[in-house]
Amino acid sequence: MASEKTMTRTIRLRVNGKEHSLEVPSRRLLVDCLRYDLGLTGTKEGCSVGVCGACTVLMDGQPISSCLALAVFADGKEIVTVEGIAREGKLDRVQQSFIDHGGFQCGSCTPGMVVTARALLDANPNPSQDEIKEWMLGNLCRCTGYYQIIESIQGAAGEASDA
Numbered sequence: 001m002a003s004e005k006t007m008t009r010t011i012r013l014r015v016n017g018k019e020h021s022l023e024v025p026s027r028r029l030l031v032d033c034l035r036y037d038l039g040l041t042g043t044k045e046g047c048s049v050g051v052c053g054a055c056t057v058l059m060d061g062q063p064i065s066s067c068l069a070l071a072v073f074a075d076g077k078e079i080v081t082v083e084g085i086a087r088e089g090k091l092d093r094v095q096q097s098f099i100d101h102g103g104f105q106c107g108s109c110t111p112g113m114v115v116t117a118r119a120l121l122d123a124n125p126n127p128s129q130d131e132i133k134e135w136m137l138g139n140l141c142r143c144t145g146y147y148q149i150i151e152s153i154q155g156a157a158g159e160a161s162d163a
């Protein structure tokens with residue numbers, strides 16, 4: 001059988017405020033593009049099947065599972081990873097609140113939790129506990145028992161963003 005030639009495509013995307021033009025295989029996953037092509041290893045890969053939320057990034061402000069999205073889908077989009085949440089060396093309120101409230105243990109889920117929570121607070125600066133639980137349903141944590149995560153998000157509530 002003749003070997004298949006890998007199809008590639010040039011994509012242009014903005015990641016954490018910086019423009020990138022990349023040639024990627026058409027089947028390259030966004031999580032791999034971010035981690036291996038752009039060196040943004042803050043985004044973690046857990047289940048690889050869209051269940052755990054560890055790989056969550058923001059695409060045009062909305063949380064998505066980057067393990068399910070092809071990199072070509074990010075062409076022309078604005079992506080924010082956990083590295084883009086902090087501004088000018090200062091932690092975002094969500095990041096600081098996770099530290100203050102002990103919202104993590106092993107940390108595998110934390111980048112996904114942080115960007116998902118940031119999207120929540122951008123859309124709804126003062127969510128109720130039930131609204132937090134519902135929004136964060138797609139982000140799983142096997143360490144904390146979730147109470148500290150909810151407290152962390154409640155602690156960061158009240159302001160839309162530090163930007």
Ligand code: FES
Pocket residue numbers: 044045046047048049050051052053054055056065066067068
């Ligand atoms: S690694 Fe993407 S949802 Fe689990």
Ligand code: FES
Pocket residue numbers: 103104105106107108109110140141142143144
């Ligand atoms: S802190 Fe370990 S999985 Fe959440």
